[in-house]
Amino acid sequence: MSPASTRSLSSRQRSIIGTAALFLIPAFVVLGVYMFYSIFDSFRLSLVDWNGVSPDKTFVGLANWQELIGDARFRLALLNNFKVVIFSILIQLPIGMLLAFFLDTAGKKANVFKVIWFLPLLMSSVAIGFLFKYIYDPAFGLISPLSRMLGGKNIDLLGNPSLALFAVIIVICWQFIPFYMVYFLAGLSSLPVEIYEAAIIDGATRARYFTAIALPMLKNTFINAVILSMVGSLKYFDLIYVMTEGGPSGSTELMATYMFKNAFTTMRMGYGSTVASAMFLIITFTSLITMNIMRRGGDK
Amino acid sequence: MSRKVMSKIALLVIIAMLTAILGACGGDTGGTTTTAAPGETTTKAPDGSETTDAGNGEKVTLSFWHIQTQEKQAKLIQDSIDRFVADNPNYEVEVEPMQNDAFKTKLTVALGSNTQPDIFPHWSGGPMIEYAEAGKIADLTEYMNKDGYVDMFMPAGISQATYQDKIWAMPVENLAVAMFFYNKQVFADNGIEIPETLADLEAAAEKLKAAGIAPFSLANKTKWTGSMYYMYLVDRIGGADVFANAATRQNDGTFEAEAFTKAGEKIQEWVNKGYFNEGFNGLDEDSGQSRALLYSGQAAMTLMGSWIVSTITSENPDFLDNLGVFPFPAVEGGKGDPSGTVGTVGDNFYSISSECADIEGAFTALTYLLDEQAIKDRVADGKIPPINGVQLENPMMQTVLDLATKAKTNQLWYDQYLVPEMGDLHKDTSQELFGLTKTPEEVNAIMEAKAAELAG
Numbered sequence: 001m002s003p004a005s006t007r008s009l010s011s012r013q014r015s016i017i018g019t020a021a022l023f024l025i026p027a028f029v030v031l032g033v034y035m036f037y038s039i040f041d042s043f044r045l046s047l048v049d050w051n052g053v054s055p056d057k058t059f060v061g062l063a064n065w066q067e068l069i070g071d072a073r074f075r076l077a078l079l080n081n082f083k084v085v086i087f088s089i090l091i092q093l094p095i096g097m098l099l100a101f102f103l104d105t106a107g108k109k110a111n112v113f114k115v116i117w118f119l120p121l122l123m124s125s126v127a128i129g130f131l132f133k134y135i136y137d138p139a140f141g142l143i144s145p146l147s148r149m150l151g152g153k154n155i156d157l158l159g160n161p162s163l164a165l166f167a168v169i170i171v172i173c174w175q176f177i178p179f180y181m182v183y184f185l186a187g188l189s190s191l192p193v194e195i196y197e198a199a200i201i202d203g204a205t206r207a208r209y210f211t212a213i214a215l216p217m218l219k220n221t222f223i224n225a226v227i228l229s230m231v232g233s234l235k236y237f238d239l240i241y242v243m244t245e246g247g248p249s250g251s252t253e254l255m256a257t258y259m260f261k262n263a264f265t266t267m268r269m270g271y272g273s274t275v276a277s278a279m280f281l282i283i284t285f286t287s288l289i290t291m292n293i294m295r296r297g298g299d300k
Numbered sequence: 301m302s303r304k305v306m307s308k309i310a311l312l313v314i315i316a317m318l319t320a321i322l323g324a325c326g327g328d329t330g331g332t333t334t335t336a337a338p339g340e341t342t343t344k345a346p347d348g349s350e351t352t353d354a355g356n357g358e359k360v361t362l363s364f365w366h367i368q369t370q371e372k373q374a375k376l377i378q379d380s381i382d383r384f385v386a387d388n389p390n391y392e393v394e395v396e397p398m399q400n401d402a403f404k405t406k407l408t409v410a411l412g413s414n415t416q417p418d419i420f421p422h423w424s425g426g427p428m429i430e431y432a433e434a435g436k437i438a439d440l441t442e443y444m445n446k447d448g449y450v451d452m453f454m455p456a457g458i459s460q461a462t463y464q465d466k467i468w469a470m471p472v473e474n475l476a477v478a479m480f481f482y483n484k485q486v487f488a489d490n491g492i493e494i495p496e497t498l499a500d501l502e503a504a505a506e507k508l509k510a511a512g513i514a515p516f517s518l519a520n521k522t523k524w525t526g527s528m529y530y531m532y533l534v535d536r537i538g539g540a541d542v543f544a545n546a547a548t549r550q551n552d553g554t555f556e557a558e559a560f561t562k563a564g565e566k567i568q569e570w571v572n573k574g575y576f577n578e579g580f581n582g583l584d585e586d587s588g589q590s591r592a593l594l595y596s597g598q599a600a601m602t603l604m605g606s607w608i609v610s611t612i613t614s615e616n617p618d619f620l621d622n623l624g625v626f627p628f629p630a631v632e633g634g635k636g637d638p639s640g641t642v643g644t645v646g647d648n649f650y651s652i653s654s655e656c657a658d659i660e661g662a663f664t665a666l667t668y669l670l671d672e673q674a675i676k677d678r679v680a681d682g683k684i685p686p687i688n689g690v691q692l693e694n695p696m697m698q699t700v701l702d703l704a705t706k707a708k709t710n711q712l713w714y715d716q717y718l719v720p721e722m723g724d725l726h727k728d729t730s731q732e733l734f735g736l737t738k739t740p741e742e743v744n745a746i747m748e749a750k751a752a753e754l755a756g
Contacts, residue, residue, distance in 0.1 A: 158521065158583075159521075247523070248735045249738075
């Protein structure tokens with residue numbers, strides 16, 4: 001819309017706004033029912049003691065929240081979540097960026113790579129989980145024979161509490177690198193060709209164009225990618241659930257798996273909702289803070 | 301400036317949308333969970349016959365969830381229901397098969413919002429008691445006792461479906477008890493006889509280990525798999541009452557009883573000696589990672605529910621000839637009866653919702669799940685319906701049935717017997733026992749503390 005909106009709106013503009021509002025109603029109804037109401041309801045349920053089945057919900061005030069604050073398992077899950085966030089950002093974004101840059105400079109010749117590298121993102125998480133469960137199998141998988149060939153022993157990744165989380169993080173990265181690759185590729189191809197040509201004429205190498213021109217221009221894209229990756233990692237669920245169910249010994253427990261366990265396995269819907277609500281708060285605030293810090297850096 | 305604000309708002313909305321899934325999980329989002337697909341499930345009763353029926357003319361629609369998603373078993377249930385509808389044309393039954401895990405979630409949500417189907421399965425034990433206490437399932441005692449229908453069932457199955465002297469469910473699908481299943485070839489090659497006592501078993505394990513074969517194959521990401529070793533050891537060492545007393549808080553029962561400690565110590569001793577395959581805590585029973593070891597001869601035996609026979613029948617039929625079975629051996633000096641089994645006599649009990657408009661009709665529908673044809677079909681598919689006098693063609697299943705019938709006691713799986721919160725804690729702690737991350741004493745203390753807390 002026009003940036004100088006101080007003038008009074010013409011009748012045409014007013015009718016456009018009216019129509020737009022009309023068309024937005026369905027979207028808002030859907031959002032309202034499936035999002036705002038659900039979020040509100042989670043908070044409401046976090047104040048009750050309820051097994052998810054019985055008609056009686058006992059109001060317990062903040063007892064669930066008190067329990068959550070003292071819950072070592074939840075703290076462990078939170079810590080694991082932050083590990084996933086950090087490693088996801090450190091591994092996925094740089095590799096995604098490099099692949100994107102390669103595809104961008106290589107042009108049409110590299111189209112075959114574009115397709116191949118995009119494949120992991122098209123597979124369902126459950127299928128990927130099963131695939132890597134077999135790959136990691138210490139007797140029949142791919143890792144152990146490799147290790148034996150090099151004279152080592154069988155390697156147990158998912159059953160070892162100190163390695164299991166990293167084993168899963170690697171799979172998560174494998175799955176999501178293509179997403180950031182495409183994301184950055186879109187960003188790179190939106191940069192004007194003239195700038196690239198000018199840089200090359202001025203004697204810049206491709207590497208220098210990438211570090212001195214393309215990267216700074218993609219700063220906002222990059223910030224959004226960081227936030228996307230962060231939110232995704234904080235609410236991560238599927239692969240963990242398929243591959244380890246939070247085990248062994250809670251070493252891969254994440255907030256989302258812990259929430260699921262409470263709400264549906266141990267039938268503590270009230271406490272599960274508390275975990276869900278806490279996740280909502282944690283994710284929202286972490287994202288806001290990160291966004292602020294990164295934007296401030298960008299404002300100069 | 302305003303653009304910046306706009307983009308911030310846009311990002312906020314994106315974040316909110318990304319996190320919305322939590323809300324959806326936590327909330328009772330009612331309506332979305334109960335839609336059945338009538339198209340694929342309507343029965344084949346001839347349409348013309350409905351008016352001729354002597355009933356009240358109004359069609360009664362029953363919704364029916366089950367988790368027998370394997371093709372043959374799903375068809376078997378659909379056939380039963382088709383026969384029911386053919387005989388009772390004023391009924392319409394919406395049958396909806398679903399995956400085990402999805403079912404558990406869906407049922408919890410449905411029960412919470414009072415939109416549960418008229419007929420649904422469960423495993424009895426703790427959850428059934430919760431449903432009964434919440435008034436969600438109908439008391440079936442009257443219907444079961446009518447004309448002595450109840451006498452058809454194995455008593456152990458009925459006792460599993462009974463709570464406070466009322467029958468809340470019908471045991472239908474399968475008798476499933478845990479036994480040692482072994483690779484005959486591997487036993488023969490290493491000169492191993494079927495172990496009668498725990499000492500025999502350990503001697504056999506030493507022999508196998510020396511030959512570079514893992515004595516026991518275990519996939520314990522799944523947790524209830526390792527729990528089987530624990531349950532049997534507790535049963536053999538301390539007798540059948542130790543656990544029941546601890547769980548029901550009767551007769552001074554406690555999870556810190558000696559039998560629990562000894563069972564935990566035995567398991568850790570076996571882990572330390574390398575009796576289990578490598579990396580067992582990361583392997584998944586549902587994807588067959590333990591069976592693969594058994595098939596390839598890299599492991600000699602596995603303690604598993606008798607459903608493994610039907611799994612192997614469909615997964616690797618060539619291996620059946622090579623498969624042997626023996627009961628968990630006796631423990632010298634233990635209080636438990638060596639004939640005792642651990643397992644379930646019913647494994648998928650069906651209950652009827654107390655909200656059901658026509659409980660009697662729903663019960664009649666249930667009886668078709670165990671009519672003559674259905675029993676025959678179940679047996680043909682390698683299952684043992686929990687009723688008296690079943691004749692089995694498969695000799696191995698007959699062995700399992702004989703052992704189960706002779707058993708003086710049967711212990712229902714802990715994780716199904718206990719209330720869900722305790723059951724899950726048991727699974728977690730038994731995995732930690734196997735992972736050597738907690739001592740038996742620590743595990744007992746955790747279980748005892750939770751049990752005392754829940755008992756109030």
